[in-house]
Amino acid sequence: MGVKISIQEKNFRIEQERKLVLDDIQLTLNKGDFLTIIGPSGCGKSTLLKIVAGLDTDYRGAVIVNGRQVEKPGIAQGFIFQEHRLFPWMTVEQNIAADLNLKDPEVREKVDEIIEIVRLKGYEKAYPSEISGGMSQRVAIARALIRDPEILLLDEPFGALDAFTRQHLQDVLIDIWQRKKITMMLVTHDIDEAVYLGTHIAILSANPGRVEKLVPVELSYPRSRTSPSYQDVRQRVLQEFEKTEYEKYRDGEGI
């Protein structure tokens, strides 16, 4: 059981010209793994996530989630977008329930439970326009979680938030991950976020996107950003990252 990603190639077509975006990506996640993916902008990390979600099916390869091939988007592959993408006409609790009926006691119970987990108690009846960006993103996470996804995919979910809110949400995410034991994949451009969250870190290089290095992080949670062992891992990842960046500039690409 787990997630097997095997992408031979993924091309973009830009004005008749084919551009190789992802080249031979092979990743295997065990149940409960938290894979963070970092890479320079334009390395195709968001595209990779969209392929796993089933939102992009125009590629050569296969994505297998718990023995089932992903062919279209669905609740089994929960997806958190960069923006919260809440329905503005629904309150917080309506957004979480979305197409489910809130009057159903079973749904009601699940919604209340999840609101507790993402720490939104007291805001059930607020509209998205009345709450902050960080809270909105938590609603989006709750909306995915209530559907019991087999994997949760997060595409730079905290990128638009300020540093303080981001750290807070990272802790919320760890809390959820530990409670629910969901397999997670999170794309970020923030090395610190990748180290703080992941059980594994995939470092992608750009043009074309390849997995340059897969770094396991053997630190226990909650992690302390200031501990020497944490700094050690961070240093290692940074070095790897700079290496791929350096090669990019040496080849005269990038920027």
Added chain:
Amino acid sequence: MVRAQALNKPIAGGKKAKKSSAAWGKGLVFPLLVIIIWQIVSSSGLVSVTVLPSPLQIVSTFYQLIISGVLLEHLQISIYRAAAGFLLGGGIALILGFLVGFSKQFESYLDPTMQMLRTIPSLAVTPLFILWFGLDELSKILLIAFASFFPLYVNTYNGIRSVDMKLFEVAQVLEFSRWKKVTKLILPSALGHILVGIRLSLGIAWLSLVVAELMGSSSGVGYMIMDARQFSQTDKVFVGIIIFGVVGKLTDSLVRLLEKKLLKWQTNFEGVE
């Protein structure tokens, strides 16, 4: 900051209510000023009563028309015509707007025709309607229906087509059924446009009512105006005009109230102080 906002809500609400009543007062200043000057000019005898009756005289005629029940009778038939025409035209507009908005097939078959019909002034089709349906109720209602069809049709279609693609993607990820996509995504996001369409259509229905009643009838506020004109009863003409204005404004306010209730999730620019 967010928490403070949530806590302050009732206070903010109270402030808003006060503000709107103040705005109400401001709206009355200009018409009151005009009426006062008008009364002064009329009382001084500078203009003839058949050209410009004084406000007081208009009020007294108004009162007499109400007491005798004449006004109510005319108003009733006028409202009936406008409502029937609006419901007919608006109803069909909603249905067609939905169909054309939802389906590309319907759009390519129907929309070009609609856009062509839309440019025809309702005054131009009036003679045709009289020829076909005579001078009785049917032709009037159909004329109103024809005129009030287009604003609602165009806005419904627009509303459905303005659904955010990003939210569509979300609906896909959350595995919304086709029905839920309609009720939870498309309808709520089109609602704002549809309500604007309803407001415009109601306005047009009211306008074309006058055309319908002026083209020949023996009842209705429009008829009352025409009849009074023939006898140079300018004060009665004024009463008719005022009635049109007041009822038109009332229906518009009603839809706006509906708008406020249904679209309370929207936070839009409300204009500067």
